[in-house]
Amino acid sequence: xxxxxxxxxxxxxxxxxxxxxxxxxxxxxxxxxxxxxxxxxxxxxxxxxxxxxxxxxxxxxxxxxxxxxxxxxxxxxxxxxxxxxxxxxxxxxxxxxxxxxxxxxxxxxxxxxxxxxxxxxxxxxxxxxxxxxxxxxxxxxxxxxxxx
Amino acid sequence: xxxxxxxxxxxxxxxxxxxxxxxxxxxxxxxxxxxxxxxxxxxxxxxxxxxxxxxxxxxxxxxxxxxxxxxxxxxxxxxxxxxxxxxxxxxxxxxxxxxxxxxxxxxxxxxxxxxxxxxxxxxxxxxxxxxxxxxxxxxxxxxxxxxxxxxxxxxxxxxxxxxxxxxxxxxxxxxxxxxxxxxxxxxxxxxxxxxxxxxxxxxxxxxxxxxxxxxxxxxxxxxxxxxxxxxxxxxxxxxxxxxxxxxxxxxxxxxxxxxxxxxxxxxxxxxxxxxxxxxxxxxxxxxxxxxxxxxxxxxxxxxxxxxxxxxxxxxxxxxxxxxxxxxxxxxxxxxxxxxxxxxxxxxxxxxxxxxxxxxxxxxxxxxxxxxxxxxxxxxxxxxxxxxxxxxxxxxxxxxxxxxxxxxxxxxxxxxxxxxxxxxxxxxxxxxxxxxxxxxxxxxxxxxxxxxxxxxxxxxxxxxxxxxxxxxxxxxxxxxxxxxxxxxxxxxxxxxxxxxxxxxxxxxxxxxxxxxxxxxxxxxxxxxxxxxxxxxxxxxxxxxxxxxxxxxxxxxxxxxxxxxxxxxxxxxxxxxxxxxxxxxxxxxxxxxxxxxxxxxxxxxxxxxxxxxxxxxxxxxxxxxxxxxxxxxxxxxxxxxxxxxxxxxxxxxxxxxxxxxx
Numbered sequence: 001x002x003x004x005x006x007x008x009x010x011x012x013x014x015x016x017x018x019x020x021x022x023x024x025x026x027x028x029x030x031x032x033x034x035x036x037x038x039x040x041x042x043x044x045x046x047x048x049x050x051x052x053x054x055x056x057x058x059x060x061x062x063x064x065x066x067x068x069x070x071x072x073x074x075x076x077x078x079x080x081x082x083x084x085x086x087x088x089x090x091x092x093x094x095x096x097x098x099x100x101x102x103x104x105x106x107x108x109x110x111x112x113x114x115x116x117x118x119x120x121x122x123x124x125x126x127x128x129x130x131x132x133x134x135x136x137x138x139x140x141x142x143x144x145x146x147x148x
Numbered sequence: 149x150x151x152x153x154x155x156x157x158x159x160x161x162x163x164x165x166x167x168x169x170x171x172x173x174x175x176x177x178x179x180x181x182x183x184x185x186x187x188x189x190x191x192x193x194x195x196x197x198x199x200x201x202x203x204x205x206x207x208x209x210x211x212x213x214x215x216x217x218x219x220x221x222x223x224x225x226x227x228x229x230x231x232x233x234x235x236x237x238x239x240x241x242x243x244x245x246x247x248x249x250x251x252x253x254x255x256x257x258x259x260x261x262x263x264x265x266x267x268x269x270x271x272x273x274x275x276x277x278x279x280x281x282x283x284x285x286x287x288x289x290x291x292x293x294x295x296x297x298x299x300x301x302x303x304x305x306x307x308x309x310x311x312x313x314x315x316x317x318x319x320x321x322x323x324x325x326x327x328x329x330x331x332x333x334x335x336x337x338x339x340x341x342x343x344x345x346x347x348x349x350x351x352x353x354x355x356x357x358x359x360x361x362x363x364x365x366x367x368x369x370x371x372x373x374x375x376x377x378x379x380x381x382x383x384x385x386x387x388x389x390x391x392x393x394x395x396x397x398x399x400x401x402x403x404x405x406x407x408x409x410x411x412x413x414x415x416x417x418x419x420x421x422x423x424x425x426x427x428x429x430x431x432x433x434x435x436x437x438x439x440x441x442x443x444x445x446x447x448x449x450x451x452x453x454x455x456x457x458x459x460x461x462x463x464x465x466x467x468x469x470x471x472x473x474x475x476x477x478x479x480x481x482x483x484x485x486x487x488x489x490x491x492x493x494x495x496x497x498x499x500x501x502x503x504x505x506x507x508x509x510x511x512x513x514x515x516x517x518x519x520x521x522x523x524x525x526x527x528x529x530x531x532x533x534x535x536x537x538x539x540x541x542x543x544x545x546x547x548x549x550x551x552x553x554x555x556x557x558x559x560x561x562x563x564x565x566x567x568x569x570x571x572x573x574x575x576x577x578x579x580x581x582x583x584x585x586x587x588x589x590x591x592x593x594x595x596x597x598x599x600x601x602x603x604x605x606x607x608x609x610x611x612x613x614x615x616x617x618x619x620x621x622x623x624x625x626x627x628x629x630x631x632x633x634x635x636x637x638x639x640x641x642x643x644x645x646x647x648x649x650x651x652x653x654x655x656x657x658x659x660x661x662x663x664x665x666x667x668x669x670x671x672x673x674x675x676x677x678x679x680x681x682x683x684x685x686x687x688x689x690x691x692x693x694x695x696x697x698x699x700x701x702x703x704x705x706x707x708x709x710x711x712x713x714x715x716x717x718x719x720x721x722x723x724x725x726x727x728x729x730x731x732x733x734x735x736x737x738x739x740x741x742x743x744x745x746x747x748x749x750x751x752x753x754x755x756x757x758x759x760x761x762x763x764x765x766x767x768x769x770x771x772x773x774x775x776x777x778x779x780x781x782x783x784x785x786x787x788x789x790x791x792x793x794x795x796x797x798x799x800x801x802x803x804x805x806x807x808x
Contacts, residue, residue: 003489006489006490006491006492007489009492010489010492010500013492013500013501013504014504017501017504017505017508018504018508020508020544020545020548021508021509021511021512021541021545024512024540024541024544024545025512025515025516025541027540028516028536028537028540028541029519029533029537031536031540032533032534032536032537032540033531033532033533033537034531034532034533034534035529035530035531036530036531036532054532066750066752066753068671068752069669069670069671069758087669088669088760089382089669089747089749089750089758089759089760090749090750092382092721092729092730092731092732093729093730103532
């Protein structure tokens with residue numbers, strides 16, 4: 001094999017693997033990216049059934065209802081609020097009036113079913129997106145105010 | 149007083165690091181032997197000062213001196229001693245100091261064990277290590293000083309985040325940092341080579357033990373972190389493709405590629421420029437990893453705004469080292485004479501493929517990790533790129549890599565024989581395929597993907613064993629001849645076999661966990677029974693339990709298999725008294741390689757309690773695979789060839805061993 005051929009094989013291998021990686025990344029981006037919305041944004045522009053998204057805000061006071069292993073609660077950003085149904089164990093730090101992010105999709109009946117619920121990490125921290133959403137609605141309170 | 153001593157030592161260490169950089173690099177440029185030989189002692193003294201600063205910080209944590217801001221924010225007088233100590237690095241300031249301590253340790257080791265290095269290369273390497281130390285010390289002193297005092301001093305601390313009060317997370321950061329910072333040595337070697345404009349096969353042999361040491365620690369650190377997430381977060385998941393996890397995986401992938409390309413460079417004097425580039429990339433990704441974890445950049449670009457000084461400094465450090473080294477690379481790489489090209493079907497050809505796949509996987513993970521940041525900065529849209537993205541991109545690339553892996557070590561250098569390799573692997577492939585097909589039939593309705601994964605995992609394991617059998621002529625000659633061959637094998641051959649075996653073992657665990665785990669989410673009252681796997685769990689009720697700084701609600705479970713009691717599980721909901729925060733303590737029992745896993749949820753209105761119960765067959769193989777890989781690394785590092793260093797017949801037996 002000549003030097004030229006060897007170089008061609010090498011370049012070919014590089015291009016093949018790079019395009020494989022790029023192709024995988026592009027299709028995965030199209031199919032698996034999840035957008036983050038706030039209850040107010042969702043009220044203005046409802047999502048279609050089956051499309052996954054994340055919703056974030058505070059768990060509305062007095063909205064949490066547990067039925068066996070299912071939990072129903074409302075997420076609010078001070079403006080609109082939005083009902084969520086989740087089946088499973090809620091995270092350690094899930095509480096009313098605390099920051100929460102739920103990921104899932106609308107089912108055919110128009111109910112938002114979450115399969116993942118994330119609560120804020122500790123007493124001093126709130127999910128970044130939630131803090132931003134609250135600031136936008138003008139209900140952001142400085143550190144400590146979100147505590148019970 | 150102790151805090152001030154530590155602060156002072158830190159400032160001295162900074163001044164010394166600046167001197168070390170200036171004198172070593174200047175001496176190397178001027179070829180001044182006196183200046184160059186000062187580099188080693190200065191690195192040792194620098195280590196002394198950093199060690200003094202770090203011990204001071206540990207001391208104020210142990211004393212619970214809440215007049216120090218960092219102790220107040222991360223410790224509590226009722227905290228067990230172990231977590232008072234590990235609280236030192238459970239926060240941004242302390243972890244940065246730990247980072248610098250590890251850097252100082254590595255620099256001191258280079259100073260001690262590099263007697264066989266040309267003096268100019270050694271001075272340049274230590275000069276660059278000094279520069280990294282100086283920049284990080286300045287960062288700590290100006291924006292992240294752990295020794296700052298509070299006035300008036302509070303009476304009690306705010307406690308270390310309960311989730312970090314765990315032995316797993318106590319040793320995870322040091323392991324990870326030993327990995328990240330260890331790659332600074334290969335980075336310094338690469339920069340030194342670029343400065344000198346000269347690089348040869350001996351360079352690869354000098355770099356390899358350091359890169360191997362870093363890789364071993366990083367491998368163990370990642371495995372440890374994964375196991376911690378698994379048992380502490382209560383979700384039963386071991387890998388979340390969380391940005392923080394990706395941050396440690398990327399340097400691991402680049403470092404793995406570096407180890408392989410350094411072999412080609414050492415044996416065939418080729419891939420020089422690529423190896424230098426990989427050394428730079430690996431450390432750049434390590435830096436990114438360090439900052440991503442602690443700075444909060446990943447939560448959002450806007451976090452920078454909360455602490456602009458720190459954010460800007462971090463950006464400046466990244467620009468300086470990443471940008472600077474790439475600029476130097478672009479300018480000087482042309483000076484390094486490229487090695488020859490080689491035949492595609494050969495050991496070195498296979499190693500190039502390995503490098504391409506590893507680099508491509510690292511690149512897709514980097515894209516997925518940084519894309520949300522870039523998109524938010526540009527358009528303001530908030531997205532999350534989660535597990536589905538990474539499973540679809542890095543997943544297929546890893547599987548391709550693993551299918552090719554067994555063939556690599558079987559190919560000869562220079563010109564390989566593909567048909568011969570295929571012939572030797574056909575048995576391994578057939579057996580793996582048969583077992584995978586059998587699993588489909590045994591686990592009726594099991595996912596097809598699991599069977600494919602099982603095939604690849606078994607093939608990787610069998611392939612590694614075939615290669616070992618091939619080297620030792622097992623089954624081909626007499627047993628005693630094979631045994632004497634085993635004794636004669638270089639240690640690095642065991643290293644290769646073990647590392648490749650470890651990858652296959654880990655994949656087997658991953659496949660089993662994904663394909664054949666069982667999960668029950670139930671509401672339980674005392675006396676209730678749950679059947680899972682071959683086990684029969686009986687819930688005995690809830691009892692309270694008191695710890696030093698927490699209170700537990702313990703759920704008691706009795707586990708029976710075939711009517712016989714085999715275990716008692718006690719998962720708990722733990723509430724920390726200082727701030728009322730709660731954590732989940734999973735109850736785990738290992739059977740063979742599988743684990744029974746119970747985590748408690750919240751008590752419900754009717755007196756029942758919710759629980760997640762898993763049976764995860766072979767799940768421990770995921771982390772055992774990592775340990776086997778690391779053991780492979782230890783075998784490689786102890787190889788005679790690496791201890792001897794470059795051929796220097798006159799002093800062959802007096803050269804000290806690097807990094808053992």
